[in-house]
Structure formats: C-alpha cells, structure tokens
Amino acid sequence: MKKLFSVFLSAIISFVPFIFAFAKESDDIDSLKGTKLYVYNWGEYISDGEDDSLDVNKAFTEKYGIEVIYNTFDNNESMYSKLKSGGISYDVVIPSDYMIERMIKENMLEKINFNNIPNFKYIPEKYRKLAYDPTGEYSVPYTVSFVGLIYNTKLVDEAPDSWLALWDEEYTNNILMFNNPRDAFAIAQSILGMDYNNESAPAWITAAALLKEQKIVNPVYVNDEVFLKMEAGEAALAPYFVGDFLSMQENNPDLDFVYPKEGVNYFVDAACILKGAKNKRAAELYINFLNEPEVAKANAEYICYGSPNEAVYNDPDYEYYQDELLYPEEGAFKTQIYTNLSPEILALQSTLWDDVKNYIPSGDSNLSLFLGGDSSGTTDEGEKMTSETRKYGLYIGIFVLLCLAYIIFRFARKQYREKV
Amino acid sequence: MRNQSALRSKLVSSPYILWAILFIIAPMIFVVYYSFTTASGDFTLDNIKFLSKYLPTFLRSIWFGIVATLICLLIAFPTSYIISQKSDKMQRTLILLVMLPMWMSFLIRTYSWMAILQDTGLINSFLIKIGIDPVHMINTGGAVILGMVYNFLPYMIMPIYSVMAKLDFSMIEACQDLGGNKINVIRRCIIPLSMPGIVSGITMVFVPSVSTFYISQKLGGGSFDLIGDVIERQFQQSYNYNLGASLSLVLMILILVCMAVMNRFSGDEGEMVI
Numbered sequence: 001m002k003k004l005f006s007v008f009l010s011a012i013i014s015f016v017p018f019i020f021a022f023a024k025e026s027d028d029i030d031s032l033k034g035t036k037l038y039v040y041n042w043g044e045y046i047s048d049g050e051d052d053s054l055d056v057n058k059a060f061t062e063k064y065g066i067e068v069i070y071n072t073f074d075n076n077e078s079m080y081s082k083l084k085s086g087g088i089s090y091d092v093v094i095p096s097d098y099m100i101e102r103m104i105k106e107n108m109l110e111k112i113n114f115n116n117i118p119n120f121k122y123i124p125e126k127y128r129k130l131a132y133d134p135t136g137e138y139s140v141p142y143t144v145s146f147v148g149l150i151y152n153t154k155l156v157d158e159a160p161d162s163w164l165a166l167w168d169e170e171y172t173n174n175i176l177m178f179n180n181p182r183d184a185f186a187i188a189q190s191i192l193g194m195d196y197n198n199e200s201a202p203a204w205i206t207a208a209a210l211l212k213e214q215k216i217v218n219p220v221y222v223n224d225e226v227f228l229k230m231e232a233g234e235a236a237l238a239p240y241f242v243g244d245f246l247s248m249q250e251n252n253p254d255l256d257f258v259y260p261k262e263g264v265n266y267f268v269d270a271a272c273i274l275k276g277a278k279n280k281r282a283a284e285l286y287i288n289f290l291n292e293p294e295v296a297k298a299n300a301e302y303i304c305y306g307s308p309n310e311a312v313y314n315d316p317d318y319e320y321y322q323d324e325l326l327y328p329e330e331g332a333f334k335t336q337i338y339t340n341l342s343p344e345i346l347a348l349q350s351t352l353w354d355d356v357k358n359y360i361p362s363g364d365s366n367l368s369l370f371l372g373g374d375s376s377g378t379t380d381e382g383e384k385m386t387s388e389t390r391k392y393g394l395y396i397g398i399f400v401l402l403c404l405a406y407i408i409f410r411f412a413r414k415q416y417r418e419k420v
Numbered sequence: 421m422r423n424q425s426a427l428r429s430k431l432v433s434s435p436y437i438l439w440a441i442l443f444i445i446a447p448m449i450f451v452v453y454y455s456f457t458t459a460s461g462d463f464t465l466d467n468i469k470f471l472s473k474y475l476p477t478f479l480r481s482i483w484f485g486i487v488a489t490l491i492c493l494l495i496a497f498p499t500s501y502i503i504s505q506k507s508d509k510m511q512r513t514l515i516l517l518v519m520l521p522m523w524m525s526f527l528i529r530t531y532s533w534m535a536i537l538q539d540t541g542l543i544n545s546f547l548i549k550i551g552i553d554p555v556h557m558i559n560t561g562g563a564v565i566l567g568m569v570y571n572f573l574p575y576m577i578m579p580i581y582s583v584m585a586k587l588d589f590s591m592i593e594a595c596q597d598l599g600g601n602k603i604n605v606i607r608r609c610i611i612p613l614s615m616p617g618i619v620s621g622i623t624m625v626f627v628p629s630v631s632t633f634y635i636s637q638k639l640g641g642g643s644f645d646l647i648g649d650v651i652e653r654q655f656q657q658s659y660n661y662n663l664g665a666s667l668s669l670v671l672m673i674l675i676l677v678c679m680a681v682m683n684r685f686s687g688d689e690g691e692m693v694i
Binding site: 179 | 475476479486535538540650654657659
C-alpha cells in the first residue's frame with residue numbers, strides 16, 4: 001500500500017514540471033496577481049498622474065494586478081548605503097551609471113532575462129552595453145541626460161560659455177554649486193582638462209584645490225533647493241541637469257542653459273534588478289512596462305530628461321521632439337561618463353570634499369595659478385583654517401571661563417557668608 | 421511575599437529594559453565598535469586620529485549651539501513667566517500656541533524659512549516695497565542660529581513653564597513681604613525655584629542644536645559645515661560608517677560631559693541663593 005502510494009506520488013511530482021512548461025506565458029503572469037513589487041527610484045522620477053499625466057505605477061497595477069510599493073532616494077550614495085545596510089529588499093532599482101558598475105562589481109545585481117523584456121527593442125544600439133555594464137546583462141536604460149550651466153538672463157549680461165563663470169567674482173553670493181562630491185569635482189576636472197574617472201590622487205587634490213578657490217565667490221551648495229532658488233531668481237548661475245532646467249524654465253522664462261565648452265558629464269540612469277529580488281518575474285514585467293512607448297513617453301514628458309527609447313524620441317507628438325538641448329547632435333560638445341572609482345580614490349574624494357566644504361578662502365584669487373596650466377595645487381589653507389578655529393575656540397573659552405568664574409564667585413561668597 | 425513583589429516589579433519593568441537594551445544600549449555598542457575598527461573590521465585608532473581635522477567644525481557647532489541656547493533662554497524665560505501668570509484657560513491656549521508649529525514637520529518649517537529669508541523672499545520683497553535696502557540674510561551663520569532658535573524654542577519654554585506653573589506663589593509673597601523689590605523677587609526667588617526647568621531646557625536645546633544638520637544645510641547654504649553635516653555625509657554619501665561613528669562618539673561624549681556639568685551645577689542650586 002505504502003509502495004503504491006509512493007509510486008503514485010512520484011508520478012505526480014514528475015508531471016509537475018510538464019504542467020508548468022505547458023502553461024501559457026499569460027498564466028505565468030496571472031500567477032503574479034496580488035503579489036507585491038518593491039521599486040526604488042529617484043524622487044520625482046516617474047509620471048505620477050499629476051496634471052492629467054499617466055500614473056505609471058497605478059497603470060501597472062491595473063494591467064497586471066501587481067501592487068507596486070514605490071520608494072524614492074535622492075542620491076546614488078544614499079541609495080547604496082541603504083541597500084548595503086540591509087534590512088530592506090527591493091526588486092527594481094534605478095541608479096546611475098557608475099553606481100550600477102559598482103553594484104555589478106559588488107555582486108548586488110541580478111542578471112535580467114531579456115526574453116521577458118520584448119520592449120528592449122526600442123533601445124537603440126548606442127544606448128546598449130555602455131561602459132558601466134559592458135555585457136549589457138544587468139540594466140535597461142531609463143533616462144539619458146547631461147549636466148550643464150543654467151543662468152538667469154536677468155542677472156547675467158553675457159551668456160557664459162565656460163564653467164569658469166562659476167568662479168567669476170562678479171557673481172559673488174549669486175552662485176549655486178552641486179552639494180555632492182562627484183558632480184562638483186567633475187566641474188573642476190572639466191576645467192582642468194582631466195578625466196572624471198582619474199585614478200591618480202594628485203589629480204584629485206588639484207581639482208579639490210580649484211574647488212576651494214571657488215569659495216571666494218561664496219557658492220551655495222544645493223541639492224533640490226536649486227529649483228526653488230533658480231525659479232525665484234535667487235541666484236545667477238547654477239550647474240544642473242538639462243532635464244531639470246526644462247522644468248525650471250517653465251516656471252521662470254528668464255532662465256537659459258548652456259553646455260560649457262570644457263565638457264560636461266553625460267549620464268545614464270538604468271533600471272536594474274537587485275540580487276535576491278523576491279519577485280523577479282514581476283520586476284522584469286515592470287521594466288518592460290516602463291519601455292512601453294506610451295509609458296516611456298509619459299515618463300519622458302514628466303521627468304523632462306532625455307529618453308533612450310526610440311519610440312519616444314522619434315515620435316513627433318512628443319513634447320521635446322528633436323529638442324536641441326535634450327537631444328543635442330552627437331559630438332556637439334565634449335562629454336564624459338562616470339565610471340566606478342576605486343575605494344582608495346572614493347575615500348580620498350570624500351575627505352577632499354570635507355576639506356572643500358570647510359575651507360575658508362583668503363582674500364586673493366589664485367585662479368590664474370590653475371589656468372596657467374602649472375597647477376601645483378597648494379593653497380594657504382592651514383593658516384585660514386586655524387584663524388577661524390582660534391576665533392571660535394576663543395569664544396567658547398571665554399564663555400566657559402565666565403561660567404567658571406561665576407561658579408567660583410558663588411562658592412567663595414557662600415564660604416564668606418558661612419563665616420560671617 | 422516580598423520576593424513575589426520584587427519579581428512582579430521586575431516583570432513590569434522588563435519591557436522597558438528590553439527596549440533600552442535593543443534601542444539604546446545596542447546602538448551605543450555599535451557606535452563604539454565602529455569607531456575603533458576599519459571597514460574590514462580590524463582594530464584601529466585611525467578614525468580617532470583623523471578627528472583633529474574636524475576640530476574647526478566641532479568648535480563652530482559648539483559655538484552656534486551655545487549662542488542658540490542663550491538666545492532661547494533669554495526669550496523663553498520671560499515668555500514662560502508671563503504665560504504662567506495668566507488664568508488657567510489662557511495658559512492652556514498660550515501653551516497650545518507654543519506647541520502649534522510642532523504639529524508640522526520640522527523639515528517643512530525649516531524649508532519655509534528659506535523662502536522667507538532669501539534675497540527675493542518675503543522679508544526682502546517687503547523691505548524693497550517700502551523703500552529700504554534689502555538685507556542679505558540667507559546662507560549666513562545668523563540664519564542658521566535663527567533656524568535653531570525657532571525650531572528648538574518650544575523645548576526651552578515647555579520645561580521652564582511646567583516648573584513655573586507649579587511655583588508656590590506664597591514663596592513670592594514671602595519674598596515681597598521681606599522687602600524684596602521686583603528685581604530681587606525675580607533674582608532671589610523665581611530664578612532659583614525654576615532652575616530645574618532652566619537646566620533641562622538648556623540641555624534640550626543645546627543637544628539638538630549642536631548635532632543638527634538639516635538647518636545648516638538649508639539656511640546656511642551648505643557653505644560651512646556643522647558637525648552634524650559631516651556625520652550625515654559619512655553615512656549617506658561616503659559610506660564611511662567608521663569615521664561617522666567616531667565623530668558621533670566624540671559628540672556623544674561631549675554632550676554627556678555638558679549634561680554632567682549642568683546637573684552638578686543645578687544640584688547645588690537648591691541650597692545656594694543667587
């Protein structure tokens with residue numbers, strides 16, 4: 001009896017794979033109904049139904065019955081820190097190029113099954129297998145864009161054509177700057193004609209010295225506040241992403257944009273699937289859905305960043321169809337892409353950035369030192385730093401002394417009174 | 421019988437003890453552990469050695485904290501006294517008004533100060549309208565201190581008020597009967613009696629002021645760092661938990677020392693007369 005039962009059971013078990021194999025793909029998708037998909041993306045980086053646009057996540061849920069749990073981050077590094085620290089698991093994540101490279105190296109990403117992403121056909125060859133993902137197995141491009149210089153035509157007389165405008169003392173107190181090391185250093189590196197992905201420490205130190213030099217114009221370091229400040233006409237110049245410039249310009253027509261001649265950063269943000277994704281099939285469905293022409297167009301119009309999707313940028317109805325800024329001619333200006341830096345350079349970059357943030361400039365500009373080509377990168381930082389330290393040290397010292405004197409005075413008085 | 425009640429009290433306090441171990445003691449141990457290790461987990465003192473670089477930042481934060489605390493104290497003491505002298509109903513309303521801004525997110529409030537203070541902001545556009553030269557306020561140390569005072573003032577008012585509300589009025593009367601004029605009543609009676617509130621108010625304002633990072637980023641324009649900014653950056657951007665932890669450790673020790681000194685100071689207060 002027992003034997004018969006086990007034979008019966010094994011027969012069933014051996015059939016199971018066949019049953020699944022014969023099941024149609026749609027059943028496969030149906031089985032995902034009611035599951036959850038965890039998506040981690042940049043803030044303001046998906047069409048969310050505002051102003052009659054398409055609500056992408058809602059549309060996805062309606063189509064496939066998969067609930068989308070959507071969270072946002074505001075920079076690659078904080079996203080990386082969160083994922084590394086564990087505790088949360090996402091299925092789909094949309095980081096930038098160099099971060100994807102790092103995550104591939106650290107084995108944080110899962111290979112994508114491109115059979116499940118038929119819409120990958122809309123991504124042209126030039127956006128495939130880029131430097132950060134040379135085998136093209138881990139990522140599907142989501143946006144492509146450039147950094148450039150935004151300026152307020154009311155405050156800037158002559159259109160700038162160089163990053164050096166950000167060092168111009170004429171615009172002191174009126175300059176905004178990236179508040180993250182990678183983008184800030186890239187600007188200095190462009191001016192110095194360096195590679196963004198330089199692996200030599202002295203080069204980074206020189207770039208840091210140039211960034212310290214910028215402190216003379218008292219730049220304000222901003223992230224998202226750039227929108228508020230540029231739209232209000234609070235600042236004359238700001239380096240930022242072209243896509244964001246387009247949305248700022250809608251609110252302040254005085255703004256204009258230029259790609260500085262020294263070259264700019266070209267970046268790709270791409271959708272990836274994380275290692276250990278609990279719902280990989282749904283993640284692929286989602287990535288595929290993002291590349292549906294309609295959805296990709298809605299996203300491209302909402303985010304205002306360039307789209308790597310042919311069906312979008314070749315569509316005459318697309319709001320930014322053949323936009324000169326978003327889709328410039330190839331080779332119109334120098335571009336560089338970020339790649340992953342070695343841990344030593346990353347550590348150096350973060351200490352240098354701390355130095356830059358805390359640097360207090362001396363009165364005179366040493367800018368010519370850099371532009372002359374002979375950039376030894378030595379500034380009199382020690383002296384200035386100590387003078388400020390001394391100032392605050394003195395204040396605190398006086399305060400503590402006053403407190404002490406008061407306590408001693410009271411103590412002495414108490415003694416005296418007791419005696420009397 | 422006695423044993424049983426001891427056991428019962430242990431059982432009653434166990435959730436708190438568990439909470440304290442999980443969320444207070446364990447994180448502290450992690451902070452100490454990270455401060456003395458490298459990324460790969462080996463013992464090192466480099467993180468601590470590295471700290472000397474951040475001395476200016478520490479000093480700046482402490483100074484800003486001291487200034488903000490003193491201003492808060494100067495505003496909060498009279499305010500609390502005035503509130504405590506009102507009728508019960510009035511007191512409740514006024515305290516509600518003090519608390520009201522705290523119903524909104526701290527981040528939003530700070531962000532809106534940016535819109536108020538900036539060169540094209542509310543204050544300056546008003547000044548321009550009435551024909552006065554605009555004042556540059558945003559992205560200065562003053563704006564950061566203003567942000568601290570604004571955000572942390574309720575933490576100063578609340579403890580001082582709660583002590584003053586319970587103040588035995590007969591003490592004040594006694595003081596007056598003994599011939600004290602107004603200044604003497606305040607100096608020799610009200611201030612010493614409300615000292616516990618003042619001390620806890622000072623710690624409650626000083627600690628968050630020293631460690632804040634959001635206020636300095638938004639209102640200070642990120643052009644100078646406070647120590648909170650550096651710590652935040654180590655965790656958020658550089659992924660250097662070790663340096664971040666050692667900075668936090670020093671900050672924690674510093675704050676503990678300040679609190680110990682303050683407590684010692686206030687302990688004497690009961691016996692001493694100003």
